[in-house]
Amino acid sequence: EVQLLESGGDLVQPGGSLRLSCAASGFTFNINDMSWVRQAPGKGLEWVSILSVKGGNTYYADSVKGRFTISRDNSKNTLYLQMNSLRAEDTGIYYCSKGGWLEYWGQGTLVTVSS
């Protein structure tokens, strides 16, 4: 059974940093693309980033480019999202997902950016 467990969400001040983690199990992690998606309170889904297995290519939404970095540790079956220069509009639930086609999702972790 595929399981994705996000962690690391917290309350952080504007301009601060946070690193999210996503522990994966139930599938061969190192041959799958992995993605992050977020959802602001009461709003729709927003695609954030993907880390491709082929070539380790990374792609980002314009809204986070230059501030967020996606990475993975295949030895730990874990995906990360390093978030710097956080803004109020980054507040929301962050989901990790298996594959570029978002086949399976974790339950999410809440990030709140507020002073």
Place this chain on the structure above:
Amino acid sequence: DIQMTQSPSSLSASVGDRVTITCRASQGIRNDLGWYQQKPGKAPKRLIYAASSFQSGVPSRFSGSGSGTEFTLTISSLQPEDFATYYCLQHNSFPYTFGQGTKLEIK
């Protein structure tokens, strides 16, 4: 960036009704589209991939169709557990983009 225009934004229907949700892409995306269902307080769940392929375990009353710029999700006979918000996602080119969502409510 590819814009996904989803309609309607909300829909009231009754158990047993047939409903259709539409997504239009601002440019052709072949069949690089998925449909997702989200219930309050829960993570989204994929229903359809490649525009018309069924995700394993999804009831057969859900179906998807379309290619290029116009796509539809149809629920043939609404069940009580189907009342949720539905999203389309294009994964043809970066950045990937979601539709705005359709909230399906009980009439």
